[in-house]
Amino acid sequence: xxxxxxxxxxxxxxxxxxxxxxxxxxxxxxxxxxxxxxxxxxxxxxxxxxxxxxxxxxxxxxxxxxxxxxxxxxxxxxxxxxxxxxxxxxxxxxxxxxxxxxxxxxxxxxxxxxxxxxxxxxxxxxxxxxxxxxxxxxxxxxxxxxxxxxxxxxxxxxxxxxxxxxxxxxxxxxxxxxxxxxxxxxxxxxxxxxxxxxxxxxxxxxxxxxxxxxxxxxxxxxxxxxxxxxxxxxxxxxxxxxxxxxxxxxxxxxxxxxxxxxxxxxxxxxxxxxxxxxxxxxxxxxxxxxxxxxxxxxxxxxxxxxxxxxxxxxxxxxxxxxxxx
Amino acid sequence: xxxxxxxxxxxxxxxxxxxxxxxxxxxxxxxxxxxxxxxxxxxxxxxxxxxxxxxxxxxxxxxxxxxxxxxxxxxxxxxxxxxxxxxxxxxxxxxxxxxxxxxxxxxxxxxxxxxxxxxxxxxxxxxxxxxxxxxxxxxxxxxxxxxxxxxxxxxxxxxxxxxxxxxxxxxxxxxxxxxxxxxxxxxxxxxxxxxxxxxxxxxxxxxxxxxxxxxxxxxxxxxxxxxxxxxxxxxxxxxxxxxxxxxxxxxxxxxxxxxxxxxxxxxxxxxxxxxxxxxxxxxxxxxxxxxxxxxxxxxxxxxxxxxxxxxxxxxxxxxxxxxxx
Numbered sequence: 001x002x003x004x005x006x007x008x009x010x011x012x013x014x015x016x017x018x019x020x021x022x023x024x025x026x027x028x029x030x031x032x033x034x035x036x037x038x039x040x041x042x043x044x045x046x047x048x049x050x051x052x053x054x055x056x057x058x059x060x061x062x063x064x065x066x067x068x069x070x071x072x073x074x075x076x077x078x079x080x081x082x083x084x085x086x087x088x089x090x091x092x093x094x095x096x097x098x099x100x101x102x103x104x105x106x107x108x109x110x111x112x113x114x115x116x117x118x119x120x121x122x123x124x125x126x127x128x129x130x131x132x133x134x135x136x137x138x139x140x141x142x143x144x145x146x147x148x149x150x151x152x153x154x155x156x157x158x159x160x161x162x163x164x165x166x167x168x169x170x171x172x173x174x175x176x177x178x179x180x181x182x183x184x185x186x187x188x189x190x191x192x193x194x195x196x197x198x199x200x201x202x203x204x205x206x207x208x209x210x211x212x213x214x215x216x217x218x219x220x221x222x223x224x225x226x227x228x229x230x231x232x233x234x235x236x237x238x239x240x241x242x243x244x245x246x247x248x249x250x251x252x253x254x255x256x257x258x259x260x261x262x263x264x265x266x267x268x269x270x271x272x273x274x275x276x277x278x279x280x281x282x283x284x285x286x287x288x289x290x291x292x293x294x295x296x297x298x299x300x301x302x303x304x305x306x307x308x309x310x311x312x313x314x315x316x317x318x319x320x321x322x323x324x325x
Numbered sequence: 326x327x328x329x330x331x332x333x334x335x336x337x338x339x340x341x342x343x344x345x346x347x348x349x350x351x352x353x354x355x356x357x358x359x360x361x362x363x364x365x366x367x368x369x370x371x372x373x374x375x376x377x378x379x380x381x382x383x384x385x386x387x388x389x390x391x392x393x394x395x396x397x398x399x400x401x402x403x404x405x406x407x408x409x410x411x412x413x414x415x416x417x418x419x420x421x422x423x424x425x426x427x428x429x430x431x432x433x434x435x436x437x438x439x440x441x442x443x444x445x446x447x448x449x450x451x452x453x454x455x456x457x458x459x460x461x462x463x464x465x466x467x468x469x470x471x472x473x474x475x476x477x478x479x480x481x482x483x484x485x486x487x488x489x490x491x492x493x494x495x496x497x498x499x500x501x502x503x504x505x506x507x508x509x510x511x512x513x514x515x516x517x518x519x520x521x522x523x524x525x526x527x528x529x530x531x532x533x534x535x536x537x538x539x540x541x542x543x544x545x546x547x548x549x550x551x552x553x554x555x556x557x558x559x560x561x562x563x564x565x566x567x568x569x570x571x572x573x574x575x576x577x578x579x580x581x582x583x584x585x586x587x588x589x590x591x592x593x594x595x596x597x598x599x600x601x602x603x604x605x606x607x608x609x610x611x612x613x614x615x616x617x618x619x620x621x622x623x624x625x626x627x628x629x630x631x632x633x634x635x636x637x638x639x640x641x642x643x644x645x646x647x648x649x650x
């Protein structure tokens with residue numbers, strides 16, 4: 001099974017009533033119309049050996065990551081967390097203290113973002129040997145005055161921006177202890193005309209591809225504008241650029257907006273990366289000093305291109321994380 | 326880890342704002358107050374080797390069961406399904422067709438109850454060998470004019486009733502192909518004053534214990550009134566009564582209501598079991614011929630007692646399904 005192929009098959013199923021489900025599978029969250037309210041909902045899971053290493057990271061970090069990934073999906077819609085539920089499949093060998101540590105990881109992360117854990121389910125692998133798996137579902141509501149930001153609204157000519165720095169997350173504890181950009185997303189959507197947004201979980205290249213496909217557009221990235229993380233820069237096996245494009249697990253925001261607004265949002269010439277001392281200006285909209293960098297432009301032609309430092313264009317490889325059996 | 330002990334620890338955590346989460350962990354669904362609407366939410370998972378046998382039952386039946394178990398939780402609150410999301414952890418060896426079969430199982434079951442699958446997540450166990458695991462979260466809304474029915478409302482003197490027949494579900498395909506009692510629950514709650522309700526997933530004894538604990542009451546069961554399923558009656562390893570009390574996976578409703586209403590609901594002397602020909606009367610409330618049987622009485626004393634056919638009282642063993650590592 002190939003994840004992208006399977007998801008594309010699902011997106012083609014249809015059959016959902018758009019009056020009830022205005023946004024179905026294919027965005028960071030689904031949008032469901034209740035009689036008097038709009039609900040956003042997303043599910044995401046973490047598997048031992050895939051998204052974390054239980055022996056190395058411990059159960060609390062696994063729980064934290066499971067919740068934080070979902071909060072990142074809420075950020076990608078610029079929505080407000082309301083609550084979460086979780087299911088945990090427990091392997092043999094974990095005990096009560098481990099179960100409590102998973103709970104604490106989930107709960108503390110949720111509580112930081114006013115996203116209470118309101119329910120759950122725990123089951124144990126019996127005779128079958130199964131590893132730890134945690135599935136979290138979050139639900140959210142639109143922020144006051146903010147329409148949920150979809151992947152599908154990008155327009156040719158939009159500037160492409162990212163928060164923070166990219167690459168190498170797996171080579172530090174950043175993939176476990178990142179801060180979901182929930183507050184930043186709402187602040188951005190309140191002050192700027194964000195056309196489309198997605199969180200970067202599988203790598204800039206892959207997630208930009210998803211955003212472009214949903215919007216029916218293409219993109220041109222400026223290689224030397226991409227904010228590579230120090231960890232990525234310190235790797236010897238791949239270039240910092242490749243790491244920033246393909247590693248994934250950054251949980252930063254990728255957004256597109258009109259270029260004039262992007263100029264207002266961040267200084268094009270000196271991209272602000274994190275809380276870098278001496279950065280000319282911190283983005284006005286942010287509640288904590290997270291940098292925003294313009295990394296390219298949305299194009300009408302539906303292809304992904306990267307322009308290297310020497311001005312050479314090449315097509316952006318479809319690298320990044322892909323689940324396969 | 327012991328499931329009950331862990332869940333009791335969670336129920337003691339607290340810290341949820343009752344204005345936002347009037348019903349937290351400890352019922353069949355959580356209830357969450359949105360600004361203009363009440364949302365009910367529940368999560369439940371199925372594991373290969375525990376809740377189904379992939380080799381024997383196939384992927385579509387696994388998907389169906391994952392959704393149906395959650396619909397049964399909606400039934401237990403007498404609520405109306407709104408939608409669902411699912412996460413699937415795929416083992417090596419399953420292919421695109423298997424993934425599609427899981428989707429069909431989930432989707433068709435949901436669609437039968439107007440519970441569209443609006444989103445999901447698929448991941449693959451990588452180098453780690455992991456079995457198939459499906460987690461489903463459902464969300465629901467209160468039925469018009471019906472307050473969600475909790476586990477905690479039972480009163481001493483209430484009659485205890487169950488739908489359908491109990492026991493032996495795992496020894497047929499009933500644990501896979503049961504019909505969640507969503508329609509029946511809403512019809513019951515509209516016409517009768519149901520004080521408390523739970524679905525029977527881990528056995529009558531265990532789930533009655535949960536309901537009584539939540540309500541701070543006890544119960545007396547009449548052994549010869551308990552509607553044992555034919556499959557349970559045909560087993561040689563345990564008595565039909567033991568099977569009905571302990572097997573679980575029935576996904577029938579267990580409810581308590583004032584005795585006068587219970588008499589109105591079903592004939593005390595000739596319990597109606599399913600569509601038994603010649604049954605004196607079908608319950609007026611039901612949209613399909615599902616029997617309702619009175620099986621006992623709620624008591625003030627918080628103990629569980631069963632009265633055998635010969636009139637002997639004994640304490641009800643805390644048997645039934647329990648997850649442990």
